Amino acid sequence: MTYSNVTRMRSFSILGFPGLSPQYYGPASALLFFIYLVIALGNVFILAFVVYEKTLQKPIYLVFCHLALNDLTFGTVTLPKIISKYWFGDSIISFHGCFVQMFLVHYLGSVTSFILLVMALDRFVAICIPLRYPVLITNNIISVLCGFAWFIPVSLMVTVACGDDVKIVAVTTLCMAMFCLLLPLAFILFSYVSIIGAKKPQRLILLALFQFRCSYFLILFYSLLPPAVNPIIYCFKTQDIKQTLMKKLKTARIGVEINP
16 A cells, blocks of 8 residues: 655635734735736726827837836736725635746736836837937837746746656755846946936936835835736826827817817
């Protein structure tokens, strides 16, 4: 007879915010639901607006679309289950559901880092070597780079998943996590220094609003706030989107006044 010392887990119970009094479950779920609505509406707006408005289909706005898609997916993966815990008392998640959620959280976090690297590269070329920008940065090149940003984390995670030795897998996972975080961060910091050297600090401030978000892995709200505020930053801090949106609103208002 063969015995196996293996424990099979069928489901897990989500703790949420340990120590939170039941009387605050309603407000907590309402706040999380509001954050999810902001994430969903804001990022869907960015995607739809750039796709609809042909004049905005430029390299940097394609990067915005990839980041918006990533933020939308991240919010959809993380928020609905925690909302259901506090709203409906449903705190049970299946083993496979938990595994898929953990995979997507780590995957999407890594994708965000590489997309921010692509964004930093775009701004670095645009500000530091603007005459070469039309040649070095095109829609096709940005699409390829963003494609790599989505593909690289998958290849890394599949490689880790094929390991048998737990210690080796743990060390490999740590190295890959540092690679996904520190490589983009190093280039982002390099781009900051280069922009400062180009004596254009106002561009640096805008770039920092878009990119300096790597610490969102630390806690839940710090993970979800960047996807929620990114569309607001894009609309009010990006001149082309703001001007195009205002032009559309003025045209619509004139049309209403002419045809009451």
